[in-house]
């Protein structure tokens with residue numbers, strides 16, 4: 021088969037160590053991919069005294085992390101939370117994350133992270149990653165384009181989560197105006213990689229792991245400048261090569277619903293190679309259908325006062341849960357068939373444009389124009405309005421900030437259906453790892469010499485993504501994968 025016709029969704033076969041006549045390069049720890057997870061793995065492995073070699077396929081490090089908005093989900097009482105006047109504890113953060121990232125969230129990882137989130141904040145701070153001690157009020161938004169440091173980037177204030185855990189804002193955005201503070205985060209991390217003494221080789225595409233007869237991963241085959249180079253890893257290989265949203269075969273095989281999303285978020289490197297390499301060495305890949313899905317119907321925030329309905333004219337969620345939870349529900353549970361109903365008082369053009377599917381002077385007219393079953397939308401709006409007159413939403417429990425009866429004609433329906441609306445997505449499934457980074461097989465046994473972090477792995481959420489969880493997960497668990505690899509007894513000659 022030509023390369024084009026190969027199924028790129030299957031595990032990548034390993035090369036046997038006994039077939040390697042001579043290594044071209046070697047290091048204690050070899051890190052594959054220099055984004056958020058890889059840089060943190062390299063920094064910590066080098067700090068622990070390991071000789072570290074980083075192989076990055078692009079012309080420089082950064083990856084998707086450098087494209088990001090720069091929000092990290094941290095809490096449990098960080099200095100920024102305290103400076104902004106919020107109390108938080110690791111236990112409340114744990115309760116919230118287990119509830120919002122499940123069912124099936126990785127409780128071991130969440131516990132490990134919540135207990136060390138404040139320490140992670142200090143670690144980033146010590147590397148010069150800036151966070152401004154100002155809070156963006158939740159009524160104003162979740163995604164600061166200002167240089168504000170703290171905001172809500174999840175569903176903490178929404179039902180049912182506000183009843184499960186004491187809400188606190190945990191979105192920590194790197195201080196930079198605009199929407200690309202991830203670039204500054206990566207600049208600081210890349211500076212730290214250099215200072216730590218890790219060697220970085222760019223234009224180094226890794227595709228194959230080298231494994232010995234005891235299953236130990238002992239190296240990597242890379243194409244460096246187009247030439248095959250065999251790199252020995254004396255203690256371990258850390259896979260930090262990103263997600264798989266740009267691998268069509270993997271998306272078709274594992275997460276076919278994502279094909280409905282128009283925007284696939286991530287750098288070219290998000291082609292799943294790292295995951296396939298780990299699978300080839302015996303690593304388990306889990307929650308491969310998990311993804312962040314965003315349907316950006318707000319800002320402006322007042323649109324949260326509208327009603328999300330499906331083509332039967334029925335509501336299915338409280339509209340104030342976080343936009344990525346709404347996105348998941350719209351795509352996975354409503355098949356991407358969703359409309360936002362507003363009246364004239366709420367009406368405003370969303371920042372991300374959405375077409376108007378229908379308009380009418382009455383809800384009945386709107387319902388007819390949308391082609392919904394007769395009476396359903398009228399019943400939905402009438403029921404909602406009855407509660408809203410009293411500031412309540414007895415059916416879905418939207419918070420009172422966002423409740424307003426829809427009584428001012430004309431009425432409109434924004435088209436949030438998947439093909440027409442800007443659903444954006446990146447994958448969350450990947451290699452199964454312990455919180456300390458060891459890649460494990462389907463029996464839960466570690467593959468000796470193999471570690472992973474970031475979107476090469478399944479992180480804390482099984483679903484229910486909160487913004488900031490990917491960068492925090494990548495940087496935090498990247499650190500621990502680096503620490504574990506550096507501490508490994510390694511490949512003994």
Ligand SMILES: Cc1cc2nc3c(=O)[nH]c(=O)nc-3n(C[C@H](O)[C@H](O)[C@H](O)COP(=O)(O)OP(=O)(O)OC[C@H]3O[C@@H](n4cnc5c(N)ncnc54)[C@H](O)[C@@H]3O)c2cc1C
Nearest residue numbers: 053055057077083084085089091226289474475488490491
């Ligand atoms: C526009 C946008 C905004 C976002 N905003 C946020 C946000 O604010 N907060 C948040 O938490 N998440 C955000 N995300 C998601 C987040 O940025 C990523 O999920 C996260 O950065 C992944 O980190 P990583 O280290 O796993 O991968 P990456 O940062 O992508 O690093 C992987 C690196 O590996 C390299 N690589 C890939 N394959 C190979 C190979 N075979 N050999 C060698 N090198 C390889 C890549 O070139 C890349 O440099 C955003 C994403 C986008 C696109």
